[in-house]
Amino acid sequence: MDFAYSAKTQDLQQRLLRFMDAHIYPNEAEFQRELAANTAAGQRWTPLKLLARLKDEAQAQGLWNLFLPVDTAEASGYHGAGLTNAEYAPLAEIMGRVFWASEVFNCSAPDTGNMETIARYGSEAIKARWLKPLLEGEIRSAFAMTEPEVASSDATNICTRIERDGDHYVINGRKWWTSGANDPRCKVFITMGKTDPDAPKHVQQSMIVVPADTPGITIVRPVQVFGYDDAPHGHGEVLFENVRVPVENILLGEGRGFEIAQGRLGPGRIHHCMRLIGQAERALELMCQRALSRTAFGKLLAQQGVTQERIANARCQIDMARLLTLKAAWMMDTVGNKVAKTEIAMIKVVAPNLACQVIDWAMQVYGGAGVSEDTPLAFAYANARTLRFADGPDEVHRAAIAKWELAKWLPPKERLPR
Template sequence: MEFDYSPKVKEMQAKLLAFMDEHIYPNENTYHQEVAANRAKGNAWIPTKIIEELKPKARAAGLWNLFLPKSSRAPEGLSNLEYAPLCEIMGRVPWAAEVFNCSAPDTGNMETIERYGSEANKDQWLEPLLKGEIRSAFLMTEPAVASSDATNIECSMRREGDEYVINGRKWWSSGAGDPRCAVYIVMGKTDPEAPRHSQQSMILVPANSKGITVIRPLGVFGYDDAPHGHMEVELKDVRVPVGNLLKGEGQGFAIAQGRLGPGRIHHCMRSIGAAEYALELMCKRLNDRVAFGRRISEQGVWRERVAESRCMIEQARLLTLKAAYMMDTVGNKVAQAEIAMIKIVAPNMATRVIDWAIQAHGGAGVSGDFPLAYSYANQRTLRLADGPDEVHRNALAKLELAKYMAGAKPVEMPITRGS
């Protein structure tokens, strides 16, 4: 078993760490101050200057579009295993990934268009996304149904001649609040009478299409994530060309499974980075503060929490690397158990570590003076985003139980780098 990163990845890690030290950490407060200033002027939904200024520097440093493997349009793309430690570093600061054109939901949307879109779709939407000229949103979840079961989706996509007519209401449409958001990937039903998992389709919808209304931003523990945002969106008699359909009618569920695999593991990579940063802040705080005559770091309960945090982070990292390796070598479908496991483990681990870090900071931990409260809100949301914990646990249990069903063939698990 080889646990070391390749020389290529080590070189990129060093380059990315240096970029974070020079450009990201010194501007953590700058970003939030800029959003606050825009909000005070009456419009928080304006792209920040600091991110736009840093993007050309990241691109010049060769730290651009690292997430997309095996694409002729993004030759700089890495494998999942190579990308994991770099995505983790980006995840230490919630807004950092956008600087490198590696932020959700654009990453998942670009991979979806690359895999399932026509060449015309790629020319129109993928190219400007890869250049960072526009942004995108993914419209799947709906307020009227339990969207943890994607077959519940009610948004209708009815074909009329050379167009599809779309009607429905979506929410938690991340990125739809950004004025640069130019295209949505929308999941809806093209045939309600088809078999359960063949009713859904996905289609590219220009964000400026007639009949689209962005109703409101949805807050997470009071954070609206401007200028990105998680929006509620209504689509009323929205017409788009048939050529915008991805892969074909009835393929929406299959596309969703393909799209959410990489998306889930990218979230988990960033979760590990967020936890690592929280542990760093916790240790510095514990070493700096004195209570009852000695450093807080000398008190037993905090040493226990620091040690437990390190164990949990390392366990999650190894499981993430194993899942990434399997995705690269045997494919997302074979790696579905590992993807489910890490989607359960990583956000739960991160929320625990960040919660302890908040506790170590006292009142400062829940204030805006430190990034911990905002980081906690992000990680707690990930226990719902891309499938709630309960759904992933259920899927994982079914895979495990199937191994021992009477008459079932043994499930052979491949020997992997993380095994």
């Protein structure tokens, strides 16, 4: 087996690493200072000037829209890096080492998934209006799916209504964890809801493009994660009350919501998991540096058996998670998302749990500093823990993996009872 990255990927890796060293790591403290200054001025949700400057620099260096795959580039008429999932994966890991870095390269969620969704499933009019400014970084977007009133781990529960009324659809419902909704640059929502509650359950749902300035949309509040509001991006609770949008804004047609979601979530899970591996890798680096600099009970923390065991386990687990994720990406590229469904589900279980564990061990080595704002570890843990829910909770993916594994031992055409 050949584990080498393509020459194109290796070149982009080196360019990204240089950019991170020159522009991202040195500005981590500046990011916090500018955010604190905006907060003190009552402008916490103001886009940061630092990120705007760094975006200009990334574009100038050709490190822009690296996520944009070949088929999406062709559909959109816009040529990004044109990478496969396997080629992009190691770049996502590098960007994931700092939680805000992906935005600098126009590679952050939920915009990446929304851009791919619009490019693949949107009409030419929708692409003309929304895709170009998203690809150019002029605006941002949100994805409205999860709801507070229902167990959204079962997406068939989603009860927001999208009802046809002449030349419009009327949307009513409440969403939350709508990432990016609080950002003043957010100009469009991709929203999922029921167009036909009486249809078979997997064709009840549809997706529709909703301009953020449409009357009837209310941003109720930013939802916090362990006290973090993730400003100026945020995760909003959003109320849709008689929101009217033209019928042309429906994606693919009524009842195609799950089909679109599956097309969207595969690449998104690769991105999420590789970013988490980047966070875990950085946590391990910080753990080693701390362990070599602190003494307790007469010897370095690095000489303590428990610390060595955790460092060794972290190294093993990170490399295993990376290899599994790269295998999933390779399979998506070579045999398609449907065949790779087990591997995609597995990485979604493995990577967030791996990141939570390694970051937790790193926090333990740092002691009180590890749970403070003095290191990136506490926020990294909050992010990793959240991703055990996002794009489907662990339990849903484990159930699917088990079902597919057990199916190997069932007679042909026989299915497990629910």
